[in-house]
Amino acid sequence: MNTETNNPKAVIVIFGATGDLAKRKLYPSIHRLYHSGKLGDQFAVVGVGRRPWSHEDLRAVVKESVSSDDEAEAKIEEFSSHFYYHDFDVSSPASYQSLNTLLAGLEDTYSIPNNRMFYLAMAPEFFGTIAKFLKSEGVSKTTGWSRLVIEKPFGHDLPSAKTLNEEIRDAFSEDQIYRIDHYLGKQMVQNIEVIRFANAIFEPLWTNRYISNIQITSSESLGVEDRARYYESSGALRDMVQNHMLQMVALLAMEPPIKLNTEEIRSEKRKALRALRPFSKDEVDQFFVRGQYDAGTVDGNLVPSYLEEQNVDPNSNTETFVAGKLLIDNFRWAGVPFYIRTGKRLEKKSTQIVVQFKDIPMNLYYGNGNSMHPNLLVIHIQPDEGITLHLNARKLDGGTYAKPIKLDYQTNYNDIMNTPEAYEKLIHDCLLGDATNFAHWDEVALSWNFVDPISEKWAENKTLKPNYPAGSMGPKEADQLLEKDGYHWWNI
Numbered sequence: 001m002n003t004e005t006n007n008p009k010a011v012i013v014i015f016g017a018t019g020d021l022a023k024r025k026l027y028p029s030i031h032r033l034y035h036s037g038k039l040g041d042q043f044a045v046v047g048v049g050r051r052p053w054s055h056e057d058l059r060a061v062v063k064e065s066v067s068s069d070d071e072a073e074a075k076i077e078e079f080s081s082h083f084y085y086h087d088f089d090v091s092s093p094a095s096y097q098s099l100n101t102l103l104a105g106l107e108d109t110y111s112i113p114n115n116r117m118f119y120l121a122m123a124p125e126f127f128g129t130i131a132k133f134l135k136s137e138g139v140s141k142t143t144g145w146s147r148l149v150i151e152k153p154f155g156h157d158l159p160s161a162k163t164l165n166e167e168i169r170d171a172f173s174e175d176q177i178y179r180i181d182h183y184l185g186k187q188m189v190q191n192i193e194v195i196r197f198a199n200a201i202f203e204p205l206w207t208n209r210y211i212s213n214i215q216i217t218s219s220e221s222l223g224v225e226d227r228a229r230y231y232e233s234s235g236a237l238r239d240m241v242q243n244h245m246l247q248m249v250a251l252l253a254m255e256p257p258i259k260l261n262t263e264e265i266r267s268e269k270r271k272a273l274r275a276l277r278p279f280s281k282d283e284v285d286q287f288f289v290r291g292q293y294d295a296g297t298v299d300g301n302l303v304p305s306y307l308e309e310q311n312v313d314p315n316s317n318t319e320t321f322v323a324g325k326l327l328i329d330n331f332r333w334a335g336v337p338f339y340i341r342t343g344k345r346l347e348k349k350s351t352q353i354v355v356q357f358k359d360i361p362m363n364l365y366y367g368n369g370n371s372m373h374p375n376l377l378v379i380h381i382q383p384d385e386g387i388t389l390h391l392n393a394r395k396l397d398g399g400t401y402a403k404p405i406k407l408d409y410q411t412n413y414n415d416i417m418n419t420p421e422a423y424e425k426l427i428h429d430c431l432l433g434d435a436t437n438f439a440h441w442d443e444v445a446l447s448w449n450f451v452d453p454i455s456e457k458w459a460e461n462k463t464l465k466p467n468y469p470a471g472s473m474g475p476k477e478a479d480q481l482l483e484k485d486g487y488h489w490w491n492i
Helices: 020-035 055-066 073-080 093-109 124-136 158-169 187-197 225-232 235-253 262-274 281-287 413-418 422-432 441-460 476-483
Strands: 010-015 043-049 083-087 116-120 146-150 177-179 211-219 288-291 296-298 301-303 321-327 337-343 350-357 376-382 386-394 402-410
Touching: 010 020, 010 093, 010 422, 020 043, 020 055, 020 073, 020 422, 043 093, 055 073, 055 083, 083 093, 093 124, 116 124, 116 422, 124 146, 124 158, 146 422, 158 441, 177 441, 187 235, 187 376, 187 386, 211 235, 225 235, 235 262, 235 321, 235 337, 235 350, 235 441, 262 441, 281 288, 281 321, 281 441, 288 476, 321 476, 337 476
Parallel strands: 010 043, 010 116, 043 083, 116 146, 146 177, 211 337
Antiparallel strands: 211 350, 288 321, 296 301, 321 337, 350 376, 376 386, 386 402
16 A cells, blocks of 8 residues: 555646536545645645636635635635636547646646646546546656546446446556545444454454344435436446445455455455355346335425436336345355345435344243344444444343343544545545555446346336335335345334
């Protein structure tokens, strides 16, 4: 892992600088790095876009997106002065040549040692073209380091992902490519490794001998909003399962790495993804459920069905909900189902992991009307962050009855304020050359290989209609997926 010990010194080039992602996530994240002292004065940001903006136009947008009551206006001005705009034509070599001239000038101005980070925050069909011209016009050829950050989606199936990867690898080596998955930047997702490998009470129990099932839920109360055009070609399977959900499965299922470095952690994640049992198209309906939201009530407000959303085909077969049962065929996890579910217009916004432990073979406190609660480890990822351990303890009124209690740790308000937002953490990691929390190509390929038969089966069966009301936790078939194994979803 190639890391810098001091504040990173680099020019950050953002392709898609006028877009929503840059305004909502990238500019505020870079600002927090600067405000916290993790980014010194030896940096510059070049926003690239098609609009005929000036430097001042971009700086005005940046100041609006990072405006804060707790920071003096002078500091905001100083920060925004590091931003420059470059009017750009993606397919024009001359645009890249003039960009290269601008970057060289900024490196002289800010005494930056020829380090360049290229962030592609735009439509993925341009990724290969941009990478090709960055190389051919000498923009990525530096005496320092050069890194390429790519937003999802990385292809829409395995063949398209391979094609895209080959295009990018013609211009950048694998160790220069940072495939961003913002879930991997979340504090409690990164804490999965700490919970497992830094606590002697958990790691010895982290096997099929003691765990009955693991559940991962990522629910959203919002609908597709203004992302309908993208979502129509993606759906919940490609938008959430292929990347975020499978990355969390890999972190939960991986073996302990021999060292906590990028290479060893990625190696163990790849092994876990390789051990995922593949499903043929004929088996998909046994293990996966899809859904599409109907009209309903969310937070007391009536909301339309997916088919009534703007820019959605009224005959759309796109799924807004996916639930699945995953099996990992290795010595540690044989027989333990990993249940996943994700969807839009659900009851609440929440991402959490529930590890359910097996019951004691002969529980002396079970029976005589005494219902035992299984031991659960709950990892809260969002909106709350923390962990909860569900145990059984003796009732205060005595007798041989037990009741469930919770050992609860939630980050308090001050912790939340000081917790790096996911993009802030990942941008900083990239500037430092730490690729641990980015997806390796092998992980991307293995994920597509697992997901493709499911999407192919659903594409052939165009019978999907709204089958769960907005404000619920999804279609009843998702509950039946667990019920036939003797389990139920934990909505904690």
